[in-house]
Amino acid sequence: MTPAGRERGLTVLLCAAGAGLVLLAAGRPWATVRARDSITPFVLELTGRDLGGAASALGWAGLAALAALFATRGRVRAGVGLLLVIFGAGIGYASVAAVRRSHVLSTAGDKRALLQGLSAHPAVETAPWWMVSVAGAVLLVAAGLITTARGARWPGMSARYDREGAVGPAAGGPERAAGERAAGERATADDALQVDQHSLWKSLDRGEDPTAAEERRP
Numbered sequence: 001m002t003p004a005g006r007e008r009g010l011t012v013l014l015c016a017a018g019a020g021l022v023l024l025a026a027g028r029p030w031a032t033v034r035a036r037d038s039i040t041p042f043v044l045e046l047t048g049r050d051l052g053g054a055a056s057a058l059g060w061a062g063l064a065a066l067a068a069l070f071a072t073r074g075r076v077r078a079g080v081g082l083l084l085v086i087f088g089a090g091i092g093y094a095s096v097a098a099v100r101r102s103h104v105l106s107t108a109g110d111k112r113a114l115l116q117g118l119s120a121h122p123a124v125e126t127a128p129w130w131m132v133s134v135a136g137a138v139l140l141v142a143a144g145l146i147t148t149a150r151g152a153r154w155p156g157m158s159a160r161y162d163r164e165g166a167v168g169p170a171a172g173g174p175e176r177a178a179g180e181r182a183a184g185e186r187a188t189a190d191d192a193l194q195v196d197q198h199s200l201w202k203s204l205d206r207g208e209d210p211t212a213a214e215e216r217r218p
Helices: 003-026 054-071 075-098 101-111 129-153 159-166 169-205 211-214
Strands: 027-034 042-047 125-128
Touching: 003 054, 003 075, 003 129, 027 101, 042 054, 042 101, 054 075, 054 125, 054 129, 075 101, 075 129
Parallel strands: none
Antiparallel strands: 027 042, 027 125
8 A cells, every 4th residue: 555545544443433422422421410409400411412403413414525535536535634623623613512511401401491490509510532533633634734734645546447447449559459350350261161161061952963064164
């Protein structure tokens, strides 16, 4: 594998790992709200998707960009790298904003309408999964920066097929043309031989002697 191919492979791994971490963390609990002092104490866990679906949606977009790293080339691939940077930055911001106390309490209040009335001071605890999402965002940004800076030099998915197409009819040159003419001449000779054999059998069926006809021919 060429150095450019290895560089592309490393970038693809970064992109896949970043998107995978973001999607994995989105389904895990990011915050827990505890209402101990209320008349009916309860504990409410909120996942990353509960606190906002932006990080998860951008994670899926980063995973889709993984295929574009193979399918595109040149400046278009550099544009895909820029999109990866934007996706990663958006995931990082959405992950940090999702675990703010005000946002967590607002989301919990939407799920438990009596939260504010039952407890004046609910406790909010955050889990480390939101940091896993931020780590995935950093990997996506790194993959995007590498793609933007170096992606135009990487080989495209269709490069191998282009090389095979270039070695087509033109690569054979005169030798290929001569071979095709020889094959055509052999096919013509075979057809003529089949016609002569057919005429010979017809003469024998009529009771004629084909050799006598050859002797009478001047």
